[in-house]
Amino acid sequence: MAILRTPVWQAINWPGFSELERMRSDLDKLFRGLAEGVLTEPGAGVFPLTNVTEDKENYYVRAELPGIKAEDLDISVTGDGLSISGERKIAPAGQGARYHRKEREAGTFSRKITLPGQIDVEKAEASCSNGILTVLLPKAEATKPKQISVKTAD
Numbered sequence: 001m002a003i004l005r006t007p008v009w010q011a012i013n014w015p016g017f018s019e020l021e022r023m024r025s026d027l028d029k030l031f032r033g034l035a036e037g038v039l040t041e042p043g044a045g046v047f048p049l050t051n052v053t054e055d056k057e058n059y060y061v062r063a064e065l066p067g068i069k070a071e072d073l074d075i076s077v078t079g080d081g082l083s084i085s086g087e088r089k090i091a092p093a094g095q096g097a098r099y100h101r102k103e104r105e106a107g108t109f110s111r112k113i114t115l116p117g118q119i120d121v122e123k124a125e126a127s128c129s130n131g132i133l134t135v136l137l138p139k140a141e142a143t144k145p146k147q148i149s150v151k152t153a154d
Contacts, residue, residue: 034061048064049064050111057139059115073128082113084133085109086108122135
């Protein structure tokens with residue numbers, strides 16, 4: 001026979017106990033993170049946000065880079081990768097300004113993307129329009145699908 005024991009404080013139906021349970025759970029997560037050495041400050045995410053697509057001939061990388069000038073970007077390609085780095089500059093808010101929310105950060109950034117196949121580095125192109133960087137990466141001939149015909153033994 002199994003006996004299931006419920007702590008007395010959970011058996012009492014008082015709304016404050018659920019809040020105490022939530023706080024206990026949050027503290028458990030905090031201490032677990034400290035113990036594992038992986039406690040990190042929440043960030044705004046990865047910058048720049050990118051989409052990677054492909055068709056038969058090319059890979060396309062589109063990155064959101066609002067307000068960043070082309071001369072502040074460094075783009076390099078390797079056999080199967082793309083690296084985008086640069087600096088985002090934001091004008092100061094002014095003397096005596098008080099922030100109520102600050103989500104946009106200035107500073108350097110770097111993003112490395114590994115593609116699923118080899119690219120023809122010599123034919124890579126990049127353009128920027130309306131804050132969207134588009135990088136065209138032609139696939140290497142060896143990775144392009146080849147159509148073969150089936151021979152019959154007639």
